[in-house]
Amino acid sequence: MLTTAASADTVIEAKDLSVGYGGHAVLTGINFTVSPGEVFVIGGGSGCGKSTLMKAMITLLPPVSGTLRIAGHDLVTGGDEAVQQVRRSIGVMYQGGALFGGLTVLENVRLAMEEQGLRTWSEMNSLALSLLAMVDLDEHCNKMPSALSGGMQKRAAVARALAMNPRIVFLDEPSAGLDPISSAEFDQMVVRLARSTGRTFVVVTHELPSIFTIADRMVVLGGAKKTQLAIGSPKELLDSGPPDVRRFLARQPEERAPQGATS
Amino acid sequence: MPSDVQSPSGPTVIVLEGELQDARVREVWEDLVGRARSAGSGSVVVDATGLREVSGTGLLLLAELRRTVVWAGGTIEVRGLSADQASLVERAVGHKPPEPREQDSHFVSDVGETAFRMLDELADTVRFVGGAAIDLAYALRHPKSLRWRDLLRVMGQSGIDSMPVTCLLSGIVGFIIAYQMMPALDRYGAADQTPTIMGFAIIRELGPLITAIILAGRSGSAFAAEIGTMKVTEEVNALTTMGLNPERFLVTPRVLAVAITTPLLSVFASFAGVLGGWLPMVARDMSLELYLQGVRNSIDQVDFLQGVFKAFVFAIVIGGIGCRSGLQTQVGPGAVGASTTRAVVSGIVAIIILDGVLVALFHAIGI
Numbered sequence: 001m002l003t004t005a006a007s008a009d010t011v012i013e014a015k016d017l018s019v020g021y022g023g024h025a026v027l028t029g030i031n032f033t034v035s036p037g038e039v040f041v042i043g044g045g046s047g048c049g050k051s052t053l054m055k056a057m058i059t060l061l062p063p064v065s066g067t068l069r070i071a072g073h074d075l076v077t078g079g080d081e082a083v084q085q086v087r088r089s090i091g092v093m094y095q096g097g098a099l100f101g102g103l104t105v106l107e108n109v110r111l112a113m114e115e116q117g118l119r120t121w122s123e124m125n126s127l128a129l130s131l132l133a134m135v136d137l138d139e140h141c142n143k144m145p146s147a148l149s150g151g152m153q154k155r156a157a158v159a160r161a162l163a164m165n166p167r168i169v170f171l172d173e174p175s176a177g178l179d180p181i182s183s184a185e186f187d188q189m190v191v192r193l194a195r196s197t198g199r200t201f202v203v204v205t206h207e208l209p210s211i212f213t214i215a216d217r218m219v220v221l222g223g224a225k226k227t228q229l230a231i232g233s234p235k236e237l238l239d240s241g242p243p244d245v246r247r248f249l250a251r252q253p254e255e256r257a258p259q260g261a262t263s
Numbered sequence: 264m265p266s267d268v269q270s271p272s273g274p275t276v277i278v279l280e281g282e283l284q285d286a287r288v289r290e291v292w293e294d295l296v297g298r299a300r301s302a303g304s305g306s307v308v309v310d311a312t313g314l315r316e317v318s319g320t321g322l323l324l325l326a327e328l329r330r331t332v333v334w335a336g337g338t339i340e341v342r343g344l345s346a347d348q349a350s351l352v353e354r355a356v357g358h359k360p361p362e363p364r365e366q367d368s369h370f371v372s373d374v375g376e377t378a379f380r381m382l383d384e385l386a387d388t389v390r391f392v393g394g395a396a397i398d399l400a401y402a403l404r405h406p407k408s409l410r411w412r413d414l415l416r417v418m419g420q421s422g423i424d425s426m427p428v429t430c431l432l433s434g435i436v437g438f439i440i441a442y443q444m445m446p447a448l449d450r451y452g453a454a455d456q457t458p459t460i461m462g463f464a465i466i467r468e469l470g471p472l473i474t475a476i477i478l479a480g481r482s483g484s485a486f487a488a489e490i491g492t493m494k495v496t497e498e499v500n501a502l503t504t505m506g507l508n509p510e511r512f513l514v515t516p517r518v519l520a521v522a523i524t525t526p527l528l529s530v531f532a533s534f535a536g537v538l539g540g541w542l543p544m545v546a547r548d549m550s551l552e553l554y555l556q557g558v559r560n561s562i563d564q565v566d567f568l569q570g571v572f573k574a575f576v577f578a579i580v581i582g583g584i585g586c587r588s589g590l591q592t593q594v595g596p597g598a599v600g601a602s603t604t605r606a607v608v609s610g611i612v613a614i615i616i617l618d619g620v621l622v623a624l625f626h627a628i629g630i
Binding site: 090 | 413496504505506507512
């Protein structure tokens with residue numbers, strides 16, 4: 001059986017999941033579920049495996065072992081059919097936006113709809129404009145991506161990610177490269193979109209203000225063996241999580257013991 | 264002035280006084296590190312209480328002393344530094360770096376590995392170009408699936424924009440060949456056969472080949488750079504997760520564009536080459552009309568179509584290799600440059616080898 005029906009209250013399920021490159025696991029012991037409509041953050045320090053986990057979830061990297069079920073399709077056992085099904089269920093905003101430089105903002109948002117070929121030209125234009133309005137970019141629809149600021153490019157990328165009506169939207173480091181105000185505006189937009197559209201958002205970030213603003217729950221990755229350290233709401237984890245996680249969320253560097261020192 | 268006191272049973276004591284600025288650090292570095300080293304796995308006390316000033320380089324010296332003692336298995340105490348300075352010196356010890364691994368390399372195995380890697384690469388390239396040709400056939404059967412705007416843009420770049428340089432080079436090559444051949448033909452009293460040879464050489468061989476080499480330099484490299492940059496900026500990943508096939512989306516319009524323009528360009532290049540070959544004949548009072556008549560008599564439609572067919576095949580191979588190099592782009596600052604170089608070099612090598620194969624094939628089937 002290629003696919004398995006997801007339980008009604010779970011859109012993502014990771015169980016004993018290991019992910020890595022070339023069949024070699026770099027991140028192991030991942031166990032979490034994500035509910036519909038939830039804003040779920042994958043957090044942790046630099047190099048902890050956040051991006052590797054996200055690549056596996058968005059089908060760019062085959063999982064090494066365990067279970068990874070996205071929108072009901074198991075990426076470990078489901079093969080190409082599951083990969084195609086998952087791609088129809090997700091939208092992705094990449095760290096730099098990854099807008100197509102040769103297309104206008106409107107054309108970027110319209111592209112996937114065009115390729116699907118199920119809608120009329122005016123329907124597609126109208127939908128794309130509505131999506132751009134949701135991210136406050138409708139007045140810039142005819143500009144080329146290079147004419148937009150970094151924050152605007154990211155918002156346009158979110159509109160593009162929403163174009164195919166995905167069940168789950170993945171955002172990779174949305175705050176990276178943004179000034180604090182733009183970053184806060186972006187966070188508000190994510191919360192607004194999540195609440196108003198009921199879609200599930202999975203956000204990879206290590207920005208603490210963003211985490212505390214947007215996350216319903218989060219998984220924290222890290223440790224010497226690169227694994228899952230804790231899962232819960234940011235507030236819970238800050239108050240009663242494991243020491244490493246509390247230190248991460250409280251922005252406290254680890255003290256480094258001197259070697260061979262007597263002074 | 265540094266001094267040390269050592270008792271047979273006690274620690275080695277290094278006393279530092281005055282200032283430890285850059286010039287002084289250079290003077291005392293070897294001496295102090297040598298003393299710390301000679302303590303072996305014993306204990307060392309560095310008394311910096313009498314130091315008035317310590318520069319950043321001075322702190323590095325203290326860190327080096329600390330590292331030398333700790334890595335030898337000893338203990339060290341540095342007295343008299345401020346808390347911040349002591350913290351920096353302690354931190355600088357770090358971990359002992361691993362010994363560099365010896366390269367397990369052998370000439371014969373290196374050659375073997377390289378040969379196998381090249382064979383794998385060749386097999387992958389053939390598979391990719393074959394896949395691109397199949398996608399091309401699909402696009403021709405389903406024109407709606409094509410990205411027409413990309414197709415027209417690339418046709419303009421690879422066709423119209425390439426025309427001047429291709430014709431110029433082909434004309435110059437034609438001139439050089441005719442000029443170099445005439446003395447040799449003169450020896451046999453056959454200089455009037457120059458148009459015959461030019462017809463064969465340029466229309467069957469050099470016209471398509473020069474066009475293909477310029478195509479590799481202009482379009483093959485451009486495809487690799489464009490697609491490579493898209494790979495680096497995650498646009499290719501974006502296409503993939505949007506459920507769009509990057510090969511069909513990026514490769515097909517480009518390969519189709521050069522497959523259309525290159526044969527046409529090759530016809531113009533051949534004509535320019537033939538005309539270039541006429542220039543040396545002016546000195547022999549051969550009219551253009553007579554020269555072209557000679558060229559026309561030397562070739563037939565099959566020769567002409569052979570040249571066009573070669574250009575078509577070269578275009579698919581160069582377009583395919585350029586796009587594949589782009590899609591294989593790795594990460595890092597030199598990645599796109601490396602892909603571009605690979606596209607041009609592999610493209611030129613491939614078409615010259617392929618030209619040899621086609622010549623043998625045409626000869627074998629008698630055309």
